[in-house]
Amino acid sequence: MPSSFFHANERMCALTFMAWNDRLLTGIEAVDTDHRKLVEILNRLYGGMQSGLGREVLDDLFDELLDYTQYHFAREERLFERYDYPLALEHAFAHAKMAKWCTEARADFKRGELPGPSLQVLSYLKDWLFDHIMETDKRFAEYVAARKKY
């Protein structure tokens, strides 16, 4: 195997911050599409930071990530209403807490000198997204799937 294969592969690995995993699928198509999109933006932002893109580009990508996060939360919350979800309040509260954290992270980034959001910020987003999908979003998806059987 040519050594360049390994280099290309290592580079790809280095730029993929959060690999998509089908374990993350909830079965609600619109929600899954949003989750994939969030992972994709997160990876684009990380890749941009790794390849030294300018602050303005990273700024736009960070905006895109935070805006899409809020857009996605709103979509899920509309679904809670449609399905009369009994855990809507606590799920929406988790969203609101995250939205507040995002707003603060964004303000910190704007004030700071760093060329991009810190890796700590991206890692927190990644871990939060993974845990939230696996536990909270999936709980909602199970409820929807059970209701559809009636």
Ligand SMILES: [Fe+2]
């Ligand atoms: Fe979600």
Ligand SMILES: [Fe+2]
């Ligand atoms: Fe959610």
